Amino acid sequence: MSEQNSPLLPVLGTDERRPLLSVPDSELLAWLASAGQKKFRLKQIRKWLIERRITSFDEMTDLPSALREQLKTDFRFSSFEQVGHQVASDRTEKLLLKLNDGELVECVLMRDPGRRTVCISTQVGCAMGCVFCASGLLGVKRDLSAAEIYEQVLVLHRLMEDDEKITNVVVMGIGEPLANYRNLMEALEVLTDADGFGLGARRITVSTVGLPAKIREFADSGRQFNLAVSLHAPNEQLRTEIVPVNKGTGLQQILDAADYYFDRTGRRISYEYVLLSGINDNPQQAEELARLLRGRNAHVNLIPMNGVSELVMTAPGEPRTRSFLSVLESRGIPATIRKRKGADIDAACGQLRLNRQAEA
Numbered sequence: 001m002s003e004q005n006s007p008l009l010p011v012l013g014t015d016e017r018r019p020l021l022s023v024p025d026s027e028l029l030a031w032l033a034s035a036g037q038k039k040f041r042l043k044q045i046r047k048w049l050i051e052r053r054i055t056s057f058d059e060m061t062d063l064p065s066a067l068r069e070q071l072k073t074d075f076r077f078s079s080f081e082q083v084g085h086q087v088a089s090d091r092t093e094k095l096l097l098k099l100n101d102g103e104l105v106e107c108v109l110m111r112d113p114g115r116r117t118v119c120i121s122t123q124v125g126c127a128m129g130c131v132f133c134a135s136g137l138l139g140v141k142r143d144l145s146a147a148e149i150y151e152q153v154l155v156l157h158r159l160m161e162d163d164e165k166i167t168n169v170v171v172m173g174i175g176e177p178l179a180n181y182r183n184l185m186e187a188l189e190v191l192t193d194a195d196g197f198g199l200g201a202r203r204i205t206v207s208t209v210g211l212p213a214k215i216r217e218f219a220d221s222g223r224q225f226n227l228a229v230s231l232h233a234p235n236e237q238l239r240t241e242i243v244p245v246n247k248g249t250g251l252q253q254i255l256d257a258a259d260y261y262f263d264r265t266g267r268r269i270s271y272e273y274v275l276l277s278g279i280n281d282n283p284q285q286a287e288e289l290a291r292l293l294r295g296r297n298a299h300v301n302l303i304p305m306n307g308v309s310e311l312v313m314t315a316p317g318e319p320r321t322r323s324f325l326s327v328l329e330s331r332g333i334p335a336t337i338r339k340r341k342g343a344d345i346d347a348a349c350g351q352l353r354l355n356r357q358a359e360a
Contacts, residue, residue, distance in 0.1 A: 092110050
């Protein structure tokens, strides 16, 4: 896929009403005026939609009942319908969401002491072709709109207890975020706006397979978001086998762009490395990775592969994973092994969507 925004756009399904969250303020103000309502109703409506844990227009109790009825007539409350909900023994929750055109996406809530992290998607499917990933097995269908991106955070927020709040967002779900750059940035603006969801930029991490020009554009946005680069291999040949899109970019261009991001933002780069048994997990490859990252302000996030029934690859055993980690640490490369969340549900990114489509 080129680094330009995909031309694919949402297609309306049977319900042609627009989701209210997707309506620009200027249009909603004009709609309110036509309904004989004052301008201050706009702020009330936005506050209900973004900050509060409601599931229908009826719960907007400080709006006149006639206005609530008119909202129900002219707009949809949500961009999607919840069609799947899995809860793991560690209280990780995964949602399968059906969009208005019938396509499916996933989002996840992960609970840790003192942290509530949500993982959201940016596309229906993925065109990057990573060989270990369920998200791209069916290709890419379209980009998500900005509202479809940030509304995943809101729907997960509504799942939480009253004393819980979202502390972190990772854009690591289905799709390549930087291939949907314009809509991604619009969504992040809502999530960080003081009049929106109000998260700090440093609490948001965007993961990319490595689109150099878009990484540089992201750096030039002037925001303090965290950047995670999905590396998965320490050399060109192996990375192209694992991540086919690498053929059109190359490791050095990606690393140079990541260095530029660090120089512009001061934010340490996280390099994600999915460990695939017998493919990229031997000590020599760990040495090679250490040489590649030496001198960079970087952190390696080792991720034992989540099982995907359609794929024959597996994660290495714990001794081999620990050995890989030890090599990196002995060479002065900060690294951790990602703790697996939701192990007893369809934890692999895209797996729940894939399973549902296989049943159809």
